[in-house]
Amino acid sequence: MKPIITLTMNPSVDVAWEVDEMVPVRKMRSSPGQSDPGGGGINVARVITILGGETRAIYLAGGAQGDFLDELLEARGLNRQWIRVKGRTRVAAMIFERETCQEYRVVPPGPELSRGEWEGVLDLADTVDCDWFVATGSLPRGVPNDFYAQLAARLKARGIKVVLDTSGRPLYEALQEGVTVVKPNQRELEQLTCKKATTGAAQAELCRQLVEESRAEIVALTLGGDGAVLAHGGGLIRLPSPKVDVKSAVGAGDSFVGGMTLGLAEGRTLEEAFALGVATGAATVLTAGTQLCHREDVARLFAELRSAARL
Ligand SMILES: Nc1ncnc2c1ncn2[C@@H]1O[C@H](COP(=O)(O)OP(=O)(O)OP(=O)(O)O)[C@@H](O)[C@H]1O
Numbered sequence: 001m002k003p004i005i006t007l008t009m010n011p012s013v014d015v016a017w018e019v020d021e022m023v024p025v026r027k028m029r030s031s032p033g034q035s036d037p038g039g040g041g042i043n044v045a046r047v048i049t050i051l052g053g054e055t056r057a058i059y060l061a062g063g064a065q066g067d068f069l070d071e072l073l074e075a076r077g078l079n080r081q082w083i084r085v086k087g088r089t090r091v092a093a094m095i096f097e098r099e100t101c102q103e104y105r106v107v108p109p110g111p112e113l114s115r116g117e118w119e120g121v122l123d124l125a126d127t128v129d130c131d132w133f134v135a136t137g138s139l140p141r142g143v144p145n146d147f148y149a150q151l152a153a154r155l156k157a158r159g160i161k162v163v164l165d166t167s168g169r170p171l172y173e174a175l176q177e178g179v180t181v182v183k184p185n186q187r188e189l190e191q192l193t194c195k196k197a198t199t200g201a202a203q204a205e206l207c208r209q210l211v212e213e214s215r216a217e218i219v220a221l222t223l224g225g226d227g228a229v230l231a232h233g234g235g236l237i238r239l240p241s242p243k244v245d246v247k248s249a250v251g252a253g254d255s256f257v258g259g260m261t262l263g264l265a266e267g268r269t270l271e272e273a274f275a276l277g278v279a280t281g282a283a284t285v286l287t288a289g290t291q292l293c294h295r296e297d298v299a300r301l302f303a304e305l306r307s308a309a310r311l
């Protein structure tokens with residue numbers, strides 16, 4: 001199996017603190033702070049690595065925080081390719097308030113890219129050596145909304161399968177071009193189609209339509225704790241979310257993408273790959289803060305889903 005390539009256009013250094021209580025003006029004494037690498041594609045690559053798959057995370061970073069991000073990725077043994085950019089990589093803050101068990105998240109926009117910088121990434125699409133390419137996350141400032149569409153066109157021309165997890169206009173534009181797998185959540189699906197998707201029937205119909213219009217070969221709609229729907233040329237599959245003790249949903253969507261893409265790249269059936277995605281997402285919900293999944297949890301939840309769904 002060739003490594004699965006992931007792309008992160010706008011990664012971050014995520015710093016998590018705990019305080020007793022959020023109060024204005026007065027200093028809030030916090031825990032020392034835990035730093036983690038952040039960004040959709042980086043998370044997907046970390047999950048694939050945890051599950052024993054081969055991957056390479058391509059990411060754009062710059063400034064002193066870019067060096068720090070690389071150090072964090074090195075410490076996690078991630079196979080990676082750093083594309084240096086002029087702007088400074090962002091720092092995102094997470095503050096957990098012990099008193100209320102609420103999590104506050106502060107996410108700045110990140111650096112603005114020059115035309116030369118984003119065009120350089122598009123050119124990579126002509127040379128990368130992979131069967132599966134995962135593009136996830138928001139686009140940084142300066143990058144046109146049709147960036148993922150242009151990227152998908154160039155990858156597809158080389159027979160590479162494209163998995164996309166993004167939102168808003170970049171998602172819409174990319175689906176005009178068409179991708180192999182798209183993973184919206186309910187909000188992203190509603191924005192994309194300008195329709196409400198509150199009932200199971202409406203959700204299924206909207207996913208089915210995207211496949212029929214060749215906007216994606218496979219649509220995996222995830223609904224948090226309420227299960228997931230998969231539409232493809234052969235029909236529709238639904239899976240419930242495993243009942244788990246929810247610690248933090250941070251990274252659940254990326255974990256789903258990592259599990260499902262690995263399943264597909266390994267040649268599992270579509271049903272199995274879908275179940276592996278659901279199991280991986282649920283395993284990440286079991287861990288606190290920015291931690292992703294443990295391999296044993298994924299294996300256990302995957303086995304439970306397979307036996308319940310008779311896969
Ligand atoms: N409360 C939960 N209980 C069980 N599993 C969950 C829960 N929340 C999320 N998951 C798992 O994670 C997967 C992805 O979660 P979700 O639908 O919340 O993605 P998302 O909205 O894209 O998340 P993100 O904010 O990470 O982008 C779900 O399909 C499910 O497998």
Ligand SMILES: [Mg+2]
Pocket residue numbers: 165185253254
């Ligand atoms: Mg998501």
